[in-house]
Amino acid sequence: xxxxxxxxxxxxxxxxxxxxxxxxxxxxxxxxxxxxxxxxxxxxxxxxxxxxxxxxxxxxxxxxxxxxxxxxxxxxxxxxxxxxxxxxxxxxxxxxxxxxxxxxxxxxxxxxxxxxxxxxxxxxxxxxxxxxxxxxxxxxxxxxxxxxxxxxxxxxxxxxxxxxxxxxxxxxxxxxxxxxxxxxxxxxxxxxxxxxxxxxxxxxxxxxxxxxxxxxxxxxxxxxxxxxxxxxxxxxxxxxxxxxxxxxxxxxxxxxxxxxxxxxxxxxxxxxxxxxxxxxxxxxxxxxxxxxxxxxxxxxxxxxxxxxxxxxxxxxxxxxxxxxxxxxxxxxxxxxxxxxxxxxxxxxxxxxxxxxxxxxxxxxxxxxxxxxxxxxxxxxxxxxxxxxxxxxxxxxxxxxxxxxxxxx
Amino acid sequence: xxxxxxxxxxxxxxxxxxxxxxxxxxxxxxxxxxxxxxxxxxxxxxxxxxxxxxxxxxxxxxxxxxxxxxxxxx
Amino acid sequence: xxxxxxxxxxxxxxxxxxxxxxxxxxxxxxxxxxxxxxxxxxxxxxxxxxxxxxxxxxxxxxxxxxxxxxxxxxxxxxxxxxxxxxxxxxxxxxxxxxxxxxxxxxxxxxxxxxxxxxxxxxxxxxxxxxxxxxxxxxxxxxxxxxxxxxxxxxxxxxxxxxxxxxxxxxxxxxxxxxxxxxxxxxxxxxxxxxxxxxxxxxxxxxxxxxxxxxxxxxxxxxxxxxxxxxxxxxxxxxxxxxxxxxxxxxxxxxxxxxxxxxxxxxxxxxxxxxxxxxxxxxxxxxxxxxxxxxxxxxxxxxxxxxxxxxxxxxxxxxxxxxxxxxxxxxxxxxxxxxxxxxxxxxxxxxxxxxxxxxxxxxx
Numbered sequence: 001x002x003x004x005x006x007x008x009x010x011x012x013x014x015x016x017x018x019x020x021x022x023x024x025x026x027x028x029x030x031x032x033x034x035x036x037x038x039x040x041x042x043x044x045x046x047x048x049x050x051x052x053x054x055x056x057x058x059x060x061x062x063x064x065x066x067x068x069x070x071x072x073x074x075x076x077x078x079x080x081x082x083x084x085x086x087x088x089x090x091x092x093x094x095x096x097x098x099x100x101x102x103x104x105x106x107x108x109x110x111x112x113x114x115x116x117x118x119x120x121x122x123x124x125x126x127x128x129x130x131x132x133x134x135x136x137x138x139x140x141x142x143x144x145x146x147x148x149x150x151x152x153x154x155x156x157x158x159x160x161x162x163x164x165x166x167x168x169x170x171x172x173x174x175x176x177x178x179x180x181x182x183x184x185x186x187x188x189x190x191x192x193x194x195x196x197x198x199x200x201x202x203x204x205x206x207x208x209x210x211x212x213x214x215x216x217x218x219x220x221x222x223x224x225x226x227x228x229x230x231x232x233x234x235x236x237x238x239x240x241x242x243x244x245x246x247x248x249x250x251x252x253x254x255x256x257x258x259x260x261x262x263x264x265x266x267x268x269x270x271x272x273x274x275x276x277x278x279x280x281x282x283x284x285x286x287x288x289x290x291x292x293x294x295x296x297x298x299x300x301x302x303x304x305x306x307x308x309x310x311x312x313x314x315x316x317x318x319x320x321x322x323x324x325x326x327x328x329x330x331x332x333x334x335x336x337x338x339x340x341x342x343x344x345x346x347x348x349x350x351x352x353x354x355x356x357x358x359x360x361x362x363x364x365x366x367x368x369x370x371x372x373x374x375x376x377x378x379x380x381x382x383x384x385x386x387x388x389x390x391x392x393x394x395x396x397x398x399x400x401x402x403x404x405x406x407x408x
Numbered sequence: 409x410x411x412x413x414x415x416x417x418x419x420x421x422x423x424x425x426x427x428x429x430x431x432x433x434x435x436x437x438x439x440x441x442x443x444x445x446x447x448x449x450x451x452x453x454x455x456x457x458x459x460x461x462x463x464x465x466x467x468x469x470x471x472x473x474x475x476x477x478x479x480x481x482x
Numbered sequence: 483x484x485x486x487x488x489x490x491x492x493x494x495x496x497x498x499x500x501x502x503x504x505x506x507x508x509x510x511x512x513x514x515x516x517x518x519x520x521x522x523x524x525x526x527x528x529x530x531x532x533x534x535x536x537x538x539x540x541x542x543x544x545x546x547x548x549x550x551x552x553x554x555x556x557x558x559x560x561x562x563x564x565x566x567x568x569x570x571x572x573x574x575x576x577x578x579x580x581x582x583x584x585x586x587x588x589x590x591x592x593x594x595x596x597x598x599x600x601x602x603x604x605x606x607x608x609x610x611x612x613x614x615x616x617x618x619x620x621x622x623x624x625x626x627x628x629x630x631x632x633x634x635x636x637x638x639x640x641x642x643x644x645x646x647x648x649x650x651x652x653x654x655x656x657x658x659x660x661x662x663x664x665x666x667x668x669x670x671x672x673x674x675x676x677x678x679x680x681x682x683x684x685x686x687x688x689x690x691x692x693x694x695x696x697x698x699x700x701x702x703x704x705x706x707x708x709x710x711x712x713x714x715x716x717x718x719x720x721x722x723x724x725x726x727x728x729x730x731x732x733x734x735x736x737x738x739x740x741x742x743x744x745x746x747x748x749x750x751x752x753x754x755x756x757x758x759x760x761x762x763x764x765x766x767x768x769x770x771x772x773x774x775x776x777x778x779x780x781x782x783x784x785x786x787x788x789x790x791x792x793x794x795x796x797x798x799x800x801x802x803x804x805x806x807x808x809x810x811x812x813x814x815x816x817x818x819x820x821x822x823x824x825x826x827x828x829x830x831x832x833x834x835x836x837x838x839x840x841x842x843x844x845x
Contacts, residue, residue: 147589147590147591147593150734151731151734151735152734152735152737199718199721199735202721202724203718203719203720203721206719206720206721206723206724207720359651359652360648360651360652361651361652363652363655
């Protein structure tokens with residue numbers, strides 16, 4: 001403690017350090033704040049994009065990109081209209097640009113938009129089947145690379161021009177992109193679509209043996225209005241669209257992936273009557289084994305359901321009938337899974353990630369089979385076990401008919 | 409730009425030097441001045457558009473051969 | 483010269499921050515991906531061995547900086563040559579770290595900000611902090627590292643709903659040689675760079691505790707880095723292999739009830755603070771080292787020009803990020819091992835042969 005002159009011993013030294021620290025942190029704070037101000041962007045100077053569609057132009061190369069931009073002022077009003085006589089301007093503005101790459105198309109939007117496009121809040125990227133047939137990653141690359149765009153944006157497929165989806169009526173929402181978002185998030189009440197975000201897509205695309213799936217959205221005319229409709233799943237192999245699954249097959253896919261979160265199954269009863277059971281909880285266990293060259297898959301599904309509706313006059317509430325219902329529902333579920341398997345094998349697309357399971361749990365076997373995985377996948381033996389427990393009957397036991405048995 | 413740079417360096421010098429002179433820290437003043445001049449020269453070169461080599465690129469050129477000898481596998 | 487003293491505990495925390503420093507932004511050995519969090523421990527073991535061995539030099543000459551040891555062992559002229567090499571090493575380390583942080587900021591948040599606008603305030607704070615002396619640095623670091631560890635612990639909770647343990651499989655699908663090679667890379671960077679602390683150790687108030695403190699700091703850093711990598715793999719999955727900043731990306735995926743999202747500020751803060759400590763220690767070692775080289779009485783006036791050097795190096799460290807990734811893969815390991823293994827080994831050998839230190843050389 002010699003050398004530089006010191007004044008008053010210990011206390012003074014601590015004071016000095018304290019001052020130093022204070023100043024130091026103030027500077028640090030200043031830095032964080034100042035850095036942010038350089039390309040500061042205020043909300044009123046931004047065009048907030050909520051939905052993006054990627055399409056191929058009718059002629060020539062490149063991409064046609066459409067944007068759904070929200071009009072903030074219109075959104076704030078209670079009914080989507082601005083207070084006194086603001087008129088009924090649509091709360092969104094649809095913009096379409098084109099360019100050799102998606103990025104350039106996005107930048108070209110500045111030629112039409114008075115405000116800079118802001119992508120951080122984008123909800124969904126909608127890709128037309130034409131683009132998907134040509135290759136998805138080239139269109140998607142920008143969204144992965146750009147620092148504003150996020151990998152939790154939903155990725156969807158549409159058979160027509162995506163601009164139709166962006167321009168469709170939003171139903172109860174103000175903006176159709178938000179409606180899409182809600183449609184996807186509500187998949188759990190039907191389990192007939194499979195939500196995929198950009199991150200999921202990239203993740204599956206990185207897996208050597210797996211194939212990707214994308215939910216399909218289309219526009220349906222109802223009472224003169226163009227409404228949105230989620231309709232099945234596209235199968236993407238090696239980054240190209242190769243086929244589609246219908247709602248039933250999509251459910252089968254979800255069963256195998258263990259992503260069924262709800263929904264209903266309708267079973268056939270004698271005399272053309274039907275009963276619909278609601279799925280409460282579902283759990284799936286998948287096991288993939290490779291013995292020599294043969295791939296064996298065991299799928300075990302456990303479901304708890306309840307009776308939601310019946311069209312027969314029979315009393316289904318007896319223990320015997322309930323067991324029968326459970327068995328019937330088990331059969332329906334197995335059919336769904338079989339249907340999905342059949343389609344996947346037809347496309348030779350491992351949408352279930354069986355190969356990835358081997359990679360993770362039996363790496364040596366994976367190394368052995370990876371080269372000809374398509375063949376091994378198509379030849380895989382799949383054993384399905386479904387266990388259904390009907391736990392609940394709803395609020396009534398049997399339909400409101402006089403009981404016939406016993407009182408006759 | 410060059411004048412701005414010279415001005416900044418002069419400012420840095422005037423910030424530090426008087427204290428050293430007052431304490432008669434001549435050696436320190438000399439080293440400080442030399443280092444600052446070196447920094448000034450490099451800055452001037454950069455500002456005048458001279459393409460100085462990138463440090464890691466230099467190392468890469470030097471080490472590209474070494475790595476082939478040592479690293480295993482593909 | 484510097485008169486401040488720090489305690490062994492403060493030293494341990496400094497080592498921890500320094501080690502977390504820039505690795506956390508740009509991990510090495512990314513090809514091991516889902517095994518990397520385990521290989522970090524292997525690298526930590528090798529790194530501990532390496533640094534324990536380097537510290538043998540300090541135990542042999544307690545209370546001396548690396549540069550003083552050089553002059554004792556090789557005589558003033560050759561000793562100064564060795565020291566000069568190390569000065570370059572520190573300069574490149576500090577400038578490189580600064581460069582990486584500018585790249586991180588520019589690719590993620592401040593894309594339109596010019597490099598100098600990011601660099602100059604940084605260097606100003608660095609210079610200011612460094613002139614305050616090692617005591618202030620150590621005390622600031624206590625807060626910064628506590629914040630970082632706290633944020634890492636919080637992030638464990640934040641990612642619970644998006645963490646998929648399956649992503650961590652399969653274990654050990656690489657050949658032993660590949661794993662060893664990657665672990666050596668990690669032992670060199672970040673752990674091997676702790677050789678810089680040979681310039682700071684004499685400032686610790688009780689030199690007997692130094693080895694333990696350094697090891698504790700490295701183990702702490704290893705745990706933090708492994709945790710972050712573990713979370714990144716579980717959250718991002720395989721896709722992380724193609725990300726430039728994988729540890730940054732997983733915070734972008736955090737989504738808790740659509741309310742807690744966009745938490746990029748957490749990693750940014752972690753990286754910035756830890757990198758800051760790393761660069762400031764580099765600057766400190768540079769200043770103290772240069773002062774010693776010219777037998778100066780104080781290092782303080784050198785901080786400004788040396789900070790300027792750091793700024794210049796940061797600007798001319800690599801032309802683009804891909805070149806830097808190539809550098810990490812191909813050069814860095816050798817370069818660090820040259821300074822952290824070979825040179826200390828030679829010094830120790832010569833000291834042993836010359837039967838140094840003789841009596842009267844150490845306090």
